[in-house]
Amino acid sequence: MIHAVMIADATPEPSAGWIMALFGLGMLITYIGVAVERFHKTVAALTGAVVLLVLALLLGVIDEYDTIYDILSHDLNIFGVIIGTGILVDVTSRSGLFHFLSMLLVKATGGRAAALYFAMCGLTFLFVAVLTIVPAMLILSSLVLVICRALDYDPKPFLLSVAICANSGAIVTFASGLPNIMIGTQVGIPYEQFLMVSAPYAFISFLMALVVLRIAFRHSLPWQQTAEEQLALRERINQFDPWALVENRWVLYRSAVILVATVIGFALAQQLGVGMDFIAMAGGTAALLFAGRSVEDSISKVNWTVILFFLGLFVIIGCVKATGALAWLAEQVVHLSQGQIAALVPLLAAFSAIASAFVDNIPVAATLIPVVSQIGAGSLPAEPLWWTVVLGCNLGGNGTPIGSISCVIALYTLKKEVHQNVGWGEFIKLGGSIMTIQVAGAIVYLLLLHYMNWIPALP
Template identity: 75%
Template sequence: MDLSAIVLLAEAAAEPGARSPAWVMILFALGMLATYVGVAIDSFHKTVAALLGAVVLVPLALVLGVLPDYDATYEILSHDLNIFGVIIGTGILVDVTGRSGLFHFLSILMVKATGGRASALYFALCMLTFAFVAVLTIVPAMLILSSLVLVICRKLDYPPKPFLLSVAICANSGAVVTFASGLPNIMIGTQAGIPYVQFLMVSAPYALISFLVALAVLRFAFRRSLPWRQNAAEQADLQGRIEQFDAWALVEDRRVLVSSALILVLTVIGFALAQPLGVGMDFVAIAGGTAALLFAGKTIEDSIAKVNWTIILFFLGLFLIIGCVKATGSLNWLAEQVVALSNGDTGLLVALLTVFSAVASAIVDNIPVAATLIPVVNQIGGGDVAAEPLWWGTILGCNLGGNGTPIGSISCVIALYTLKKEVHETVSWGEFIRLGGTIMVVQIAGAIAYLLALDAMGWIPSLPG
């Protein structure tokens, strides 16, 4: 078969309502799979992998008629511009707020409140992680907390490994709390049209449950690693060391700290009120970032530069790849097979999607997994199958699946890198999987039971529109 015949065949298959030939679907699916392999390989930067995949698949889609013309690529990206807006706005806001010294200030106050006791400090740091990630998203929160843990452990002579691993695993529960707590939430929430308040109603309760599950397992796992019981003399020595901690050490201007805190609170409120006000989450994020630059930002150029442009380029390539694969009809075919396998049973569909998203996120990364599953869930949800439980299963699976392996979550990657670089201590895959994998299995089983119980009682709110 010559090239012209291939093009004519593919163009005919790509007409509206048609599906590309099986070999075309397989070709593009393999291209996407190859990109994910590149994402998973540490020595190959995931942004380069995504851009390379897009550079290969877009021309191929045009030649084979999978996309009608190049303008179709802009149509693909137009559906996800709001995600870029949220990333840019929150990135600026978090950087400016961090420079104000607010997060360091709050952290030191908590350390002083615990008296430095290992048990109280351990639980306080885990709770602080949960709260910080819920408000700040996982990357900036982990960068702040990993630095804080190192300082505290060095000053108090505590081993950093139990603290860093616990903070990393608890961070994945914090990422479930709100619409803006994690990138998978932003991606899935915007595509599904989930209001901010609904996230708090459905996701936040299980975020807390999963956090408590993780905390219980971690406390048992590290039962011999920390001095959980300390006598009066040890506590007095700790108190003397803690008195040297200065909560105001990183605060250059108290007015900037107050204004940063106020802007952060108003932005979170704005996220909750975005839908009733008729504006997008991206507008609220950009407004919060702009206010931070206007009222609290001294180094505007630096703050804008601190936006995670790497992840934005990663998304750019990834969305183009998935758009091309979707245009072949292969994701629709996959959705049909999932429905056929479950015989249309909602409970089985929830279990399948939750487990698949968790396992895939542990192996690759939850961002490409979420991006791939969005069109699949869109296709499945409809008719006799309720879409809402499927979206929530995907959200919980993508976030909590990160606990399964050392590379499953950016929080685990940051913690293990910090441990290796600063403490010269490594954690093997086997050791991590025994800990994090156990927690993931329990959390995912609980997530399925939680969603099925809510669905049976009719407590999962219907999505607007």
């Protein structure tokens, strides 16, 4: 039976069809610029924003220039989260805490290839869940190189596995990935709901990736090592000093306390009546106050290019939304799925994953947020659709070498430091297979939760 679905029109009166098509084309060209390596994605986004804003003013899509400030005002909390967590992670990294934990992990595994491999993948999952994907990958990629060079292991299986496992870690919490932050802040998803809905599947998708990776790299590492080889490894590892990069132990202790307190603050933000941006900025400020030694340098390490990228992206989305094009797209999606959640979830999952694999999950998430908002304003439940976008955008990053910043960092490190190139065909064979399995599992998982009424309602 086909359900009739009315989609509330939260946009101004729709513009003429050619205007909607023009702005849609402008957004598409911008996204192509983001995906093409010869253009910096921030420059592409800012250029697209300037062009579409000028067109919006000339064609009367936006009545006055000040309207753009109203569009951006809804997204200021995202900037606060990025700035606060960026400062916190930089200060914590300088304390030597992450290197200390990693060295303890190496010692605990005895340097054995199999144990160390699974331990590094597990550490990746944990680090990304707590630190977000960019700082975690920068830390882990450097640690992998140091460890592999010291133990004479091929870094390729380690780096590729870390990159792919990172995308599972990115769906654990509200602050683990940028799409989570964008969707969570726009929709008002509580922190604990991420732990209830996406965190269990994050672990499931992590295990899926490990199985495929273990099979793919079965000939790349010495999975079975003799007692003599293990003894030689232990003797070499005993020379490692976990405190080597720790200049001040009290700074390390304070950094650890502030980091844990910030994570707890994220979980309790709604009960405290504050936003995630406040918690992030408070954590960053506390880090600078009690553990920071170079305030100017730590602030400069904030990813300002990502913030400018967001700025341009939000202007583009705002202009396209003002034409009514996104509301029209939402109607077509509902019509295509015949108003059935069982069809909408696979449709959104496939689109968000495939698009994220070739463009970037940030613009994909930014585009889908108003579309899903329009769909959810009708008679369909919005909750399973939001979780579909969260899982699809993050896991889609495994599909291609440019699909996720974790894959980009890993492949760049391999090329620069190890002089190994991984082609598109080789990567898609590995990452694309994992993405397909993970996204298919996500569809089954979310539909099961939906029909069992296990997805909590949004506040």
